[in-house]
Amino acid sequence: MSTGTRRATIADVAREAGVSTSTASVVFSGKVNVADATRERVLAAAADLGYAGPDPRAASLRTGRSGIVGVVLGGELRHAFLDPVTTAMMDGLTDALASISAGILLLRDDPRDDEPPPIADAPVDAVVLIGCSGRTRDALETVRHRGLPVVVIEGDAGEEVPQISLDNREASADISRRVFQLGHKRVATITLPLDAARERAPLTRERIAGATVPVTLDRLAGFRDVFPDGPGVTAAGSLIDEGYIAARTLLADDEGIVRADRPTAIIAQSDLLAVGAIRATEELGLRVPDDLTVVGFDGIAADGLGSLELTTVAQPALAKGRAAGEQVARMLEGEHGESVHFTCEFRAGETAAPPRAGR
Amino acid sequence: MSTGTRRATIADVAREAGVSTSTASVVFSGKVNVADATRERVLAAAADLGYAGPDPRAASLRTGRSGIVGVVLGGELRHAFLDPVTTAMMDGLTDALASISAGILLLRDDPRDDEPPPIADAPVDAVVLIGCSGRTRDALETVRHRGLPVVVIEGDAGEEVPQISLDNREASADISRRVFQLGHKRVATITLPLDAARERAPLTRERIAGATVPVTLDRLAGFRDVFPDGPGVTAAGSLIDEGYIAARTLLADDEGIVRADRPTAIIAQSDLLAVGAIRATEELGLRVPDDLTVVGFDGIAADGLGSLELTTVAQPALAKGRAAGEQVARMLEGEHGESVHFTCEFRAGETAAPPRAGR
């Protein structure tokens, strides 16, 4: 084990082994057949010099590949990963990308004062944009300019960009219609954030007009297709406690007294919100679904609901992530990426029922 | 806008602008002062050629830096991100690393059959190992061999590796002692997984002997310091539903009848487990803390507990992540990384009380 002053390179190894650098290189890449004896010698030399394999930086300069796919998450990283849907998507993405041995580089899209956005100079082979809001247009622009393959998941991208989309509006309208058909007239919705500000507040025309999150808007549109004047509040995120807070706003006054004109059904834009809403409902002494119908959206394995089965529309989150990964893989192969559209599926649970007589 | 057959390089831009490549380079790196007129010309040429800035691959070969820090998460990525503690840690890490403009590369440590582990040839400047179990020793070995700076968070690494640690045993003993001092005699624990198998089962001497997760063992040791013979069950993960399941096992028989000899207190190894335990308790018709004391560990903002405040020990998860990032930053500066030890802090809530008289 000789201790050099600097790290050994493949050239050193080659010299030590008495072969050319190209031969040594081939030994490590394994792309071409090498005589066993030669390989042995090279490996021995490498071990001797403490050579840990080709420098990925140099290799990627030469090959033009870094083996890394950048994933741009809207908003803060922690929020993104608190959401089971995102998590499931990442899972599918990880899976698909693992099959082409690509790593995942987490990239933020929040603009910092001075620096350039990380996407501008990250050594990635391709980029996946998730949950695009307005800002992400910039990210998209940057990426396109760099000529990187890009796939957008549920975002508002241009025509030429492969997109992974969901029938948010239709699915939302579907479950809304079912609630309507149960006989509910006074129905409210709890929505996801409208924009990066993530304000908790009642829905107003103005706020909707200024909204930038497509998912929220699409699901809201589906709700409004059925309940054109249905009231709603926006949550600050897809969190149980947010649903709890929002539901209290809808159901009770400041003193915690249940309003006489409370809705008989709540349509939440995510399962987590629905779970929170159910908790709030029960705490107010109402029962689900007898006193109040609560439905969700996503179809995640709603951890935290105990034994009650949530009525919701299930989205194929994992498949979405996987599809994104597969399209990235295709594009890296030089083929054209394709947009993929997914549909949700209604899942009957135990949290929806007709309104009580007389309401 | 000329359309070349291949992407423009900085040399093309320089030529187009009538300056040398070094001047062009300097314009983009911004390290040295450049005459405004020159800069303008270079930028114009770049825009003209559709040059999107220096190729990160080439730049990183040249500078020896990729601006990427690899994060190796024990187990599957999705599990890791379902855990609020991990999430908070990642948050702190992100934060600290953002200040040195480093990206985060997600690395798995589950061994694939054929390929080399991703850590072996990812273009990272440093590595953070999180939640090390047995397998991670290999990852550590690989990283050390590559000569990369590495920081281990709550893992069993060697002496020379900077570690971010927590007083798991002491904190666990502390809260156990408080439960003891309330007068509880029959106390059970719900632990985190003992190993990668993540089995749900009662604690046995054999299982403990084969355990590989230091965090679980340390917290268990603290519990046993106070309740040497206290029974327990292991959960399959730090999840609410896991706590629910585990608590049912401890409190009731298969028919859901509360055992006569049920514990009067449950010490859970995580807040999520505690929340699940509380839910199970209430579903069995018992009240917390009147009928049963339940305490947790972590001090996360326990989303999903409604209005009840959990009694727990809070760990500085965010600070842990940040500390790891800071040590990485130091090491990248050429300084020595230091180990950092954090302590937990008891947080009185509303879920612990003396046992009912006569129990």
Added chain:
DNA sequence: TTGTACGCGTTATCAA
């Protein structure tokens, strides 16, 4: 302030 020259560590190509 700008230009020259070199090397970062590799791999692809082609010829031997």
Added chain:
DNA sequence: TTGATAACGCGTACAA
């Protein structure tokens, strides 16, 4: 099966 050579695209002493 192996070896020589030429890029890959850039940053940075150093000199001008």
